Structures are given as structure tokens and as C-alpha cells.
Amino acid sequence: MKVTVNGKVIDYSGDPQMPILWFVRDELGMTGTKFGCGMALCGACTVHLDGQAIRSCVTPMSVAADKSITTIEGLGSEGEHALQKAWKTHNVPQCGYCQSGQIMQAASFLSQNPNPSDSEIETAMTGNICRCGTYTRIRAAIKTAAEDLA
Amino acid sequence: MSAPFNPSRRRFLTASAQTSGLLLTLNLLPAAQLMAQADEGEGFMPNLFVAIDSDGTVTVTCHRSEMGQQIRTSIAQIIADELEADWDKVVIKQATGDPVYGDQNTDGSRSVRRNLTRLRQAGAAARQLLRQAAAHTWGVPVDQCEAINHVVTHQPSGRSMGYGELAQTAASQTLPDPEGIPLKTRDQWRYIGKAVQSVDIDNVVHGKAVYGFDVQLPDMQVAVIARPPVLFGTVRRLNDEAARAVAGVTDVIRMPALEAPALFKALGGVAVLAGNSWAAIKGRDALEIEWRNGSNARYNSDDYMQQMLATSRKSGEVAREHGDVDEALENAAQRITAEYTVPHLSQAPMEPPAAAARVSADSAEIWACTQTPQSTRREVARALGMEESQVTVNVTMLGGAFGRKSKPDFSVEAALLAKQSGKPVKVLWTREDDIRFGYFHSVSAQRVEAGLDADGKTVAWLHRTVFPTISSTFDASQTYPSAGELRLGFADNPFDIPNMRLEKGQAKAHVRIGWLRSVANVYHAFAVQSFAHELAVAAKRDPKDYLLELIGAPRHIDLPGAGVEYDNYGDSLRTYPIDTGRLANVVRIVAERAGWDAKRAQGRKLGIAVHRSFLTYVATVVEVEVDERGSWRIPEVYVAIDAGTVVNTDHVKAQCEGGSIYGLSCAIGQITATDGVIDQGNFNDYLVTRINQAPGSIDVHIVESDAAPAGVGEPSTPPFAPALCNALYEATGQRIRELPVPLRLSLS
Numbered sequence: 001m002k003v004t005v006n007g008k009v010i011d012y013s014g015d016p017q018m019p020i021l022w023f024v025r026d027e028l029g030m031t032g033t034k035f036g037c038g039m040a041l042c043g044a045c046t047v048h049l050d051g052q053a054i055r056s057c058v059t060p061m062s063v064a065a066d067k068s069i070t071t072i073e074g075l076g077s078e079g080e081h082a083l084q085k086a087w088k089t090h091n092v093p094q095c096g097y098c099q100s101g102q103i104m105q106a107a108s109f110l111s112q113n114p115n116p117s118d119s120e121i122e123t124a125m126t127g128n129i130c131r132c133g134t135y136t137r138i139r140a141a142i143k144t145a146a147e148d149l150a
Numbered sequence: 151m152s153a154p155f156n157p158s159r160r161r162f163l164t165a166s167a168q169t170s171g172l173l174l175t176l177n178l179l180p181a182a183q184l185m186a187q188a189d190e191g192e193g194f195m196p197n198l199f200v201a202i203d204s205d206g207t208v209t210v211t212c213h214r215s216e217m218g219q220q221i222r223t224s225i226a227q228i229i230a231d232e233l234e235a236d237w238d239k240v241v242i243k244q245a246t247g248d249p250v251y252g253d254q255n256t257d258g259s260r261s262v263r264r265n266l267t268r269l270r271q272a273g274a275a276a277r278q279l280l281r282q283a284a285a286h287t288w289g290v291p292v293d294q295c296e297a298i299n300h301v302v303t304h305q306p307s308g309r310s311m312g313y314g315e316l317a318q319t320a321a322s323q324t325l326p327d328p329e330g331i332p333l334k335t336r337d338q339w340r341y342i343g344k345a346v347q348s349v350d351i352d353n354v355v356h357g358k359a360v361y362g363f364d365v366q367l368p369d370m371q372v373a374v375i376a377r378p379p380v381l382f383g384t385v386r387r388l389n390d391e392a393a394r395a396v397a398g399v400t401d402v403i404r405m406p407a408l409e410a411p412a413l414f415k416a417l418g419g420v421a422v423l424a425g426n427s428w429a430a431i432k433g434r435d436a437l438e439i440e441w442r443n444g445s446n447a448r449y450n451s452d453d454y455m456q457q458m459l460a461t462s463r464k465s466g467e468v469a470r471e472h473g474d475v476d477e478a479l480e481n482a483a484q485r486i487t488a489e490y491t492v493p494h495l496s497q498a499p500m501e502p503p504a505a506a507a508r509v510s511a512d513s514a515e516i517w518a519c520t521q522t523p524q525s526t527r528r529e530v531a532r533a534l535g536m537e538e539s540q541v542t543v544n545v546t547m548l549g550g551a552f553g554r555k556s557k558p559d560f561s562v563e564a565a566l567l568a569k570q571s572g573k574p575v576k577v578l579w580t581r582e583d584d585i586r587f588g589y590f591h592s593v594s595a596q597r598v599e600a601g602l603d604a605d606g607k608t609v610a611w612l613h614r615t616v617f618p619t620i621s622s623t624f625d626a627s628q629t630y631p632s633a634g635e636l637r638l639g640f641a642d643n644p645f646d647i648p649n650m651r652l653e654k655g656q657a658k659a660h661v662r663i664g665w666l667r668s669v670a671n672v673y674h675a676f677a678v679q680s681f682a683h684e685l686a687v688a689a690k691r692d693p694k695d696y697l698l699e700l701i702g703a704p705r706h707i708d709l710p711g712a713g714v715e716y717d718n719y720g721d722s723l724r725t726y727p728i729d730t731g732r733l734a735n736v737v738r739i740v741a742e743r744a745g746w747d748a749k750r751a752q753g754r755k756l757g758i759a760v761h762r763s764f765l766t767y768v769a770t771v772v773e774v775e776v777d778e779r780g781s782w783r784i785p786e787v788y789v790a791i792d793a794g795t796v797v798n799t800d801h802v803k804a805q806c807e808g809g810s811i812y813g814l815s816c817a818i819g820q821i822t823a824t825d826g827v828i829d830q831g832n833f834n835d836y837l838v839t840r841i842n843q844a845p846g847s848i849d850v851h852i853v854e855s856d857a858a859p860a861g862v863g864e865p866s867t868p869p870f871a872p873a874l875c876n877a878l879y880e881a882t883g884q885r886i887r888e889l890p891v892p893l894r895l896s897l898s
Contacts, residue, residue, distance in 0.1 A: 015397065015428070022428040026372070031364035032357020034549070036500050037581040038431075041833040044500055072357030084355040091347060091800055094808055095218030096354030097361060097500040097549025125841045129833060131500045131550045132218045133811025134804075135844035 001065040005030075006074025016062035020054075021045045023061055024071055032072035032100045036129070043128030046101040046108075047071045053108035055127075072100035075107060083107055086145035094132035102128050106142050114149060116142070200229055200276050206300060206314030208233065208240045213251035214261040215521045216244075217499075217548035217555070219805060219863050220348045221261045224797045227341040228266060232273030232334060235313070236300035237341065242349055247523025247543035256521040257556045257665060258719065259764035259861025262797050266859045270342075271328040278326045283319035284311055299340075336856070345800035350547070361549045362504035362519030367574040370506065371400055372430045373567050374578055377419035377587045380443040380826035381661055382408055385420060392436035393422055398429025402437070403570055405563070410626040412662045414529045416563045417587055423571055427578060447826040449660035451593065455491055458595035458616045458657055462489065466614050466653035467630065470641050470714045473649030478610035482601025486688050488681055490598070492673040492889045493820035495591035496836060497666050501549020502584040506576035507564035509534065514541045514568070518561045519548040526558035530565045552812070553665035557589050585836050586828040589664025590821055592617040592635075594673035598681045601649075606689030608700060610649040615640050615674065618659035629656045631670075633715040639674030639761060639868060641714050644730050645682075646702025660826065667809070668864040671763045672816050672871070676889065679759035679872030683879065693876060694741050694758050701760075704731030719765050725858045726765040732792050733762055736769035736853065740790035743851055744771035754785060757877025759869035764861025767792040767853075770810065770869040772845075774877040780895035782878060784814070787845040789866055794857035806850040806866040813870025815839045820890045837890070 001012050005028060014027070024030045024047070033056055036044030040055035047056045048070040049063070075081050083103050086092075093099045102125070109116070109124040116124070121142050130138070201209040210229050214221045222242045230240050245251050253264070277297045284302035285292040294305050303310040336343070353359040378384060390402040401423040408418040422433035479485060505518035507530075514534055520526045523543040531538045548555055560577055567575040579587075594617040601610035619635060621628035631654045633641075641652060666672070686696035706727035709716035718726060737760050741747075744756060753775050760769040773786040789806045796802045815838045822829045830836040875886040884895055 018426075018428045022426060025364075026426040026428070029366060030357075031360065031366070034361075034501070035363060035427075035578070035580075037833050039581070039832050039834070042500070042581075080355075087355045088347070088351055091345075091351065091804065093218075093348070093351060093354045094220075094804055095216075095500065095548060095550045096350065096359050097547075099354055100357040103355065122842045127840075129500065129838060129840060131498060131552070131812070131815070131838060133808035133815075133839065133844070135811065135839075135841040136807055136846075136848050137804075138841065 003061070003064045004068040006070060012061060014061065017060045020047065020056035020059050020061060020064055020069060024056065024069070030071055030073050034097055034101060036098065036101070042098070043105055044098045044101040046104040046128065048104060048108055051108065051111065053105050072104055075104065081107060082145040082148040083110070083141065086141040086148065089144055090137045090141040092134050092137040092141050094134055098128065098130045102130065102138055106145070110142070110146055110149060115146060200233070200272055202276070202313055202317040202320070204314050204317050206239050206312055208235045208313070209243050210240060211243045211245050213245040213254050215256040215523070215545050215548055215551070216350065217256065217521065217551040218808070219261070220798065220801045221256070223346060223349045224262055224801060225265065225269060226349060227346050227797055228269040229273040231339055231341040232270045233277045234297050234299055234340070237346070239300060244545050246545065247527040249524060254522065254524050255556060257553060259863045259865065260720070263721070263765065263859045263861060266795065266797065270333050271331065274331045274333050275326060275328045278331050279320040279323045280313055280316050282323040283316040286323065287311065287316070287319055342797050343799065346798055359547045361501050362517065362546045363501055363549065363578065365506040365517040365546060365576055367506055367508060370574040370576055371423040371425065371571060372427045372578060373421045373423045373564070373575050374430045374434045374580065375405065375419050375421045375563060376434050376437050376439055377417045377583065378441055379586070380441070381412065381446045382410060383441045383443045384418060385439055386442040387440040388420055389438040390420070392438065393433040396429055396433040396436055398424045398426055399433040400424055401571055403567060405566065412623050414525065414557050414559045414562060416559060416566060421567055423567065423575065430578070431580065443826060446660045449823050449826040451494065451822040455593065455595060458593070459489060459491070461616045461655040461657065462595045462597040462614045464655070466655040468651060469636050469654050470652040470709070470712070471650065472712065475610050475612050475649045475651040478649035479599065479601040479612065482610060483604040484602040484688055485599065486602065486684060487597065487599040488684055488887055490596045490673070490677040490680060490887045492594040492676055493822060494593045494661070495666055495816055495819055496585050496588050496821050497552035497554035497591070498584060498836065498838060499548070499550030499552055499554055502579040502581055503555060503560035504576065504578050505561040505564040506574060507561065507568035508574040509565060509568040512540060514565055515544065516541065516561050516565065517544045517546055519546050519551070519555055520558060520561060521548065521551050521556040522558060526561045529558045529562050533562045534565055534569055552667040553669070554588060557664055581833070582831040585821070585830050585832065589623065589662045591666035591672065592620065592663045592670065596673065596677040598677055600681070600685055602685065602689055606691060608647050608685055611645065611647045612651050613640070613643070613677070614653045614655055616655035616657050617670070617673070618657040618663050620663045620665065622659035623662050623664060629658050630654055634717070635670040637716050638670035639678065639763060640670070641716055642707070642709060642728055642762065643678060644707060644728060644733055644762060645700040646730070647700070661823065667812055668763055668867040671761065671868040675759065675761040675868035676871045679761065679869060680875055680887065683757070683872070683876040684885065694737065694746055697758060697760065698734055698737055701730050701734045701737070704729070704734065719861070721765060726860065728762065732767045733760060736760060736767045736790040736792050739851055739853065740769040740771050740788050743790065743849055744773070744788040746771065755877050755880035757873045757875065757880060759873035759876065761865070761869045763865045763868055766860040766862065766865040768865045768869055770866070770873040772870065772873040772877045774874065774881050776878065776881045776895065780897045781893065782895065783843070784845040784874070787848045789848065790851045790853065791866065792853035792855055793860045793862050793865070794855050795859045796852060796862070797859070799852060802852055802862050803850040805862050807848045809864065809866030810848055810870050811839050811844055813867040814843070814874065816867065817871040817874055817889055817891045818893065
């Protein structure tokens with residue numbers, strides 16, 4: 001099967017059941033996408049599949065055939081994404097481990113809802129856990145990015 | 151070439167010529183006090199390094215682990231400030247595990263408090279050497295040479311040279327007595343006390359930061375381990391046929407069985423090695439193992455809690471006493487009793503434990519997300535039968551830690567497997583591994599009884615604490631709380647009550663017990679600060695006013711003078727007294743910021759709590775709103791922190807925001823056991839705070855202070871749960887004495 005990762009077409013002949021997470025991390029060596037729970041409970045592994053946020057820890061490679069995967073390494077390929085800038089403006093990260101998942105989730109969300117309300121942000125981000133507790137800054141940064149993109 | 155220095159003085163700093171510049175070695179004092187049995191070795195003369203290259207690059211070696219507190223940034227800020235370095239020319243190098251660096255165990259909220267002065271002196275000494283080098287070059291007096299922002303200028307002539315140009319000459323200068331070099335005054339600080347941005351933020355937002363989970367080595371195998379479900383259980387029978395048949399699986403290896411004490415040894419079980427993570431996980435799923443569970447299979451946490459409560463109802467061993475509590479209770483106008491329980495918790499950092507190892511006949515190298523590279527080195531050396539000098543421990547970024555990664559057991563697993571398989575091995579812990587096989591935050595039962603006089607003043611206080619001790623992890627015969635745990639919010643009770651007795655009770659551990667952010671402060675602050683609120687209610691007083699009355703007049707509490715075993719977080723009481731004035735001050739500040747006395751929006755209520763831990767004073771006000779179905783949310787939180795001198799204001803704010811949310815997680819999460827097996831396994835049954843439960847806003851006020859720097863990473867966690875439960879009482883009349891707090895209260 002063929003799969004596009006961050007704009008590059010790749011031939012994949014491995015286990016079709018292998019979650020996308022382990023393919024990008026172990027096979028492609030792109031470790032920005034994180035393992036957090038393995039059960040789609042925490043969002044640390046979030047990537048885009050044809051622009052939609054998915055949990056790569058439970059999505060098998062077979063689903064990605066002829067589709068396009070974007071990881072944190074490929075976000076904002078033409079410079080920095082507005083969310084990455086906003087994350088820096090608000091100094092969101094603490095340990096940083098969950099933040100690629102948070103940013104990927106927020107990027108997909110903002111592309112569908114460019115002008116979200118507070119409660120819409122909360123609903124969209126509820127699946128992404130941050131144990132350092134950066135939530136108040138995540139909310140603020142998403143709003144800043146939304147204004148920046150408007 | 152070593153710079154001469156007066157050998158009669160304590161060895162502190164040495165300078166030597168590198169090939170391309172100045173290498174300044176800073177010898178630090180040995181750690182004043184060890185945190186626990188498990189802590190780093192003692193008696194060494196540790197040091198740090200500042201290097202200046204001929205191109206002007208300043209390399210700061212960070213000997214503390216980065217787990218979200220931005221210590222890599224703070225350490226660089228401190229050195230760069232006194233060095234008068236241009237921030238853009240500072241790079242940070244992460245130290246490997248080595249006693250030459252001094253204490254590296256990144257726990258106990260002590261990275262800044264134990265290093266601020268020494269690192270300032272190191273920066274100032276380097277700056278002085280650069281000034282001397284310029285004076286030497288120009289043949290002018292040193293005091294005419296000013297070093298500002300990476301440039302030394304001769305004031306009368308206006309000549310100037312950059313730090314890089316001077317580095318070589320500086321290395322041959324006579325080292326000044328570091329204690330004789332004047333440090334900057336506060337108004338001269340360029341970086342200290344400012345919100346300097348994290349040096350790692352770019353890597354983080356682009357997914358380039360490398361954590362333990364991310365380590366890749368040539369020819370590396372990934373291992374996941376099936377561990378005994380019950381502590382000290384062993385493999386009775388193994389069928390690994392199906393596991394070996396999984397494509398990608400390269401080996402199945404039996405781990406050595408674990409014998410008590412647990413220490414930092416591998417837990418035992420069966421490891422599956424594979425060429426990639428997915429194959430290793432699938433291979434482990436395919437193992438057929440029959441376990442021999444052993445005596446800990448009797449552990450049922452519900453029954454255990456009842457036993458602990460029964461213990462708390464009987465007299466225990468006295469840890470602190472003054473006045474005559476029994477008589478005062480007897481004569482009290484009103485007697486109030488309450489029992490508080492807190493379950494086991496799991497640290498559950500977003501990155502579960504992970505370590506990679508490469509082992510040859512005469513050396514080993516580890517890459518790990520460890521808080522403690524020195525004990526990692528020691529334990530790996532022990533497990534491999536090597537000298538510590540043969541083991542190198544590389545510290546990656548830590549995807550959260552909260553105490554879990556101060557235990558090097560996962561590095562030991564990787565080392566054993568790399569040795570046995572003959573290939574580099576990375577051990578990954580899945581989330582289930584992390585939650586079921588951790589070093590759990592201790593489970594706690596406490597009973598508090600107080601007597602109030604006719605005016606509602608508290609005149610007697612009897613508090614008993616019962617919990618299995620962390621010491622049991624290191625010595626299975628230990629059943630009493632240690633002095634090191636009692637000082638965490640129990641023995642250091644700050645209330646001014648004429649009759650007080652504090653007692654400890656026995657409990658035997660059946661799981662590995664370990665440190666979790668702020669440790670025993672979590673349950674002690676919950677009981678003490680909840681009970682303070684209960685007393686205010688009984689006395690029909692405003693809870694904030696009553697809390698201030700309990701704290702009493704500004705004074706320094708002298709526990710050792712009262713015969714109490716108390717080590718004050720390893721620092722002196724002279725520098726860091728238990729100061730009830732500062733404690734009361736944060737209460738007043740937080741109340742004012744929260745608008746304690748003002749009218750609130752319909753249905754919103756406030757709760758307050760205050761706690762001193764890690765030498766820092768934190769008061770928290772939580773605002774709750776409870777709907778008619780009993781669901782609650784937290785619109786606002788206010789935190790006032792007095793941590794003495796702070797290095798980075800934004801980091802302190804972030805730690806208070808995160809520490810509060812961690813405190814909320816401590817209030818809603820629980821780990822239980824049935825027949826010795828942990829019942830929870832992932833974020834579906836181990837609840838942690840999500841964004842929809844997080845406070846709408848967190849206002850953090852940092853008290854401006856010239857006092858010595860105190861802890862920052864942990865102290866905002868303990869007051870959160872009692873402040874929350876006090877607010878919920880105000881909103882519902884329902885007193886929560888048993889954690890976890892249900893996400894929906896059953897309203898009668």
C-alpha cells in the first residue's frame with residue numbers, strides 16, 4: 001500500500017494492523033508523535049489523516065492506505081503554524097510530552113471551527129490529557145491562534 | 151593548566167584551559183541532608199561546569215533533570231546573570247549521572263533552593279576572570295574593566311573585547327576567592343527574577359524534544375514485560391510459543407524473580423523483545439503465564455482501609471506533644487471528631503517509564519527519562535556486577551515524572567535485558583504497566599479530634615496518622631511512618647493550640663510505596679485543612695478568619711526545641727524557619743485577591759486552605775459551582791505563594807497552575823487493589839483532570855520576597871484538595887472526608 005506522510009509518498013508492506021503511531025515512530029523515526037495510553041484515552045498520539053485528527057495509537061495502517069498522514073513534524077510546513085506560535089506566546093508547555101498531540105488536535109479543530117467558543121474549545125480538547133496541568137494556557141493559546149488565523 | 155588558589159580555603163572553584171577556552175569547574179558543597187534512604191550517595195565534592203568557547207559560546211551544564219519545571223532554563227538564567235552573558239550565546243548541556251556534579255536527584259523541590267547562591271558565585275567568578283584577562287591584556291587595573299553583556303570594556307579608554315576573545319587568557323588567570331566577589335544587587339539582575347522563556351520550547355512545539363520513549367539506537371530491540379500481578383509474585387508456568395510466533399518478536403526472556411525488599415530492582419516476570427514496539431506489545435499479549443502470587447494476594451484495599459481506620463481509633467506512638475490534650479478534651483465545651491481517608495494514587499506521568507541500554511563486557515550505557523541519574527548508575531552497576539565508573543547514564547527529557555521517575559527500576563530492566571540479549575534494548579512501559587506496577591502514593595487514614603471552649607476557640611487537638619511507609623520499599627520490616635514522612639504536614643502543624651498531641655499508627659505495605667508530588671503533604675494537608683474548616687463551622691465563624699486564628703500570632707515554631715524529630719526538608723531552621731507570619735500572610739493575600747468577603751455570582755462558593763511545604767507557603771482559594779444534579783465545576787482558583795526569592799516568575803506561575811491541577815487530580819483519582827492486584831489500568835478507570843474539569847482561571851500571586859529561595863514544584867499541590875472540599879461543603883452542606891471526590895455528588 002501507499003501512504004503519504006508529511007507530503008512524502010511511502011510504500012508500506014508491513015503488518016496492516018500496526019497502529020500508525022508505531023509506524024511513524026519506529027519505522028520512520030519521527031518521534032514527535034507520542035505514546036500515552038494505547039487506547040485513545042489521552043490524545044498524546046494525535047495526528048491528522050487527510051486533515052482530520054485521529055488517535056494514531058488505535059488506528060491501523062490499513063486505514064491509511066492511499067491517504068495522507070500529517071504529524072507534528074509536518075505541521076506548518078510553510079513556517080510555523082499559528083498554534084505553534086500561540087503556544088510560545090503563552091508559554092504553554094511544561095514537560096511538553098503531550099503538546100504535539102494537543103497542537104495537532106487543536107489544528108484540526110480550528111480548521112473546522114475557525115471561531116470557536118470557550119465551550120467548543122473545551123469539548124474539542126477533552127480527549128487530550130496534560131498531567132502537568134497546562135489547560136488554562138491551552139485554552140488561551142487556541143483563542144490567540146484563532147484570532148491570528150482570522 | 152589549573153589556576154592557583156589558596157589551598158587553605160575550601161575547594162570551590164577551579165579554572166583550567168580547554169583547547170578553545172575557559173572551563174570553570176564549580177565545586178559544590180555536599181548535599182546537606184539526604185531526602186530518603188534511596189537518595190544519592192554522600193561525602194563527595196560535587197561540581198558543575200561553565201565553559202566559554204573562543205567563539206563566545208557559553209555552555210552551561212545542567213545537572214538537574216528537566217521534567218516540565220524548566221530547570222534547564224533556570225540554571226542557565228542564574229549563571230548567565232552573574233556572568234553578564236548574552237542570553238543568545240548560552241547553550242545548555244545535560245549532565246550524565248556522576249557524583250562530580252553534586253546531588254542530581256531532581257525531587258524534593260530543591261533544584262533552585264540548593265543551587266541559587268552557588269551558581270551565582272560561579273557566574274560571578276567567571277565574570278571576574280574575564281575582567282582580569284582583559285586587564286592583563288591591556289595592562290590596566292582590573293577595577294577599570296567592566297564586564298557587561300558578553301563584552302569587557304576598559305572604561306577610561308573605551309577599548310573592549312568580547313568574552314570569546316578573552317576566554318583563553320581568562321583560563322590562565324588566578325582564580326579569585328568566589329566568596330569575596332561581590333554578587334549583583336537585585337536591581338542589577340538581568341535574568342534572575344524575570345520570565346525568561348524556556349530554552350526547550352521550540353523543540354517541544356515542533357516535536358523535536360527527545361524523551362526516554364524516543365531513544366533509538368542502531369540494532370535496538372524493544373522490550374515490554376509481563377510483570378507479576380501481585381508484588382513478589384513469580385512465574386509458575388510459562389508458554390511462550392505463541393509469543394515467539396508473532397512476526398518481529400526476536401526473543402522471550404525471563405526476568406529474575408524479585409525478592410523483598412523491592413528497592414529499585416526489576417519486578418520480575420517475562421520480557422518479550424522485538425524489532426519494533428508493536429510486535430513487542432503483541433508478543434506480550436500472546437504470552438501464557440501462570441503466576442504464583444504469594445502472600446500479598448491477601449491485599450484488599452477496602453478491608454485494609456477499615457483496618458487502618460481501626461488503628462487510628464486507638465492510641466499510637468506520640469510524635470509531638472504539648473499541654474494536656476486528654477484533660478483539655480475532657481473539659482471542652484464542644485468536642486469534634488473526624489476521620490479522613492485518601493486512597494493510593496499513581497503518579498501517571500504522560501510519558502510512562504522508558505529506558506534504553508547498551509551493555510558490553512566492560513561497560514554499559516543507559517538513556518533514560520530519569521529524575522535520578524546517579525542512583526540509576528548505581529543500581530545498573532549493581533545489577534550488572536560492574537563498577538559505577540563503567541556505567542554512563544544519559545538523561546533525556548522527561549515527559550512528566552512527579553516522583554515516578556525517581557525510581558530507577560526501569561533502567562535496571564533495560565540493562566538486564568541488554569546484557570542477556572547481547573543487543574541494545576529499550577524497555578517501554580505501557581500505560582497499564584505504569585498504573586498497575588508503580589510505586590504508589592501511600593494510602594492514608596487519619597483521625598482528628600478537637601476540643602473547643604465556650605468561645606469557640608480550639609483548645610485541644612489530637613491527630614493520628616496511619617499509612618504504610620515509603621521506608622517499606624527499602625526495608626520490608628518497616629511498618630511505622632518515618633520521621634521524614636511525618637514532617638510533611640503532620641509534625642510541623644503550624645496551629646497555635648495550647649494542647650496538642652500527634653500520634654502515628656502502624657500499617658504494613660503490600661505494594662511498592664513511593665514518592666508522588668509533595669508526598670505525605672497530600673493527605674496530611676487534606677485532613678488538617680479540612681478539619682480547620684470543620685472547626686470554623688462548629689464555632690460558627692468565617693473559615694478564613696478562623697484559620698488565621700488557628701495559625702495565631704507571627705512566630706517561629708521551634709520543633710527540635712520541643713523535642714520533635716524534624717529536619718525541615720534538609721535545610722536549616724535559621725534560614726528557613728517555620729514562620730507563621732508568612733503563613734498567615736498568604737492567607738490574607740489569597741482571600742483579598744479572591745474577593746473572599748465580596749458577594750459572588752449565584753450558586754458559587756469558596757473554600758480556602760493553606761499549607762507550608764518544601765519551605766514554601768501556599769494558600770489556595772477554590773471557587774465551586776454545583777448544579778442541581780450534583781455535578782460540580784471550578785470557575786476560579788486563586789493561589790498565593792511565598793517561595794522566597796524566585797528565579798523565573800513565569801515558571802513559578804506555571805508550577806502553581808499545574809500543581810493546583812495536579813492537586814485536583816489527587817482529589818478525584820484512586821488506585822485500589824483486589825487480592826493483591828491493582829484494579830485500575832488506564833485513563834478510563836484512573837481519573838485524572840481533563841480540560842473540561844480544569845479551573846476556568848487560576849490567579850497566581852507571587853509574594854515579593856528577599857528571603858532565601860524555597861521549593862516551587864510541589865507546594866501548590868497539598869492545599870488544593872482541602873480547599874476544594876471546603877468549597878463543596880459551603881455549596882452543598884456535604885462534608886467530604888473520604889477521597890476521591892465523586893465527579894457527581896449525591897445530593898440529598
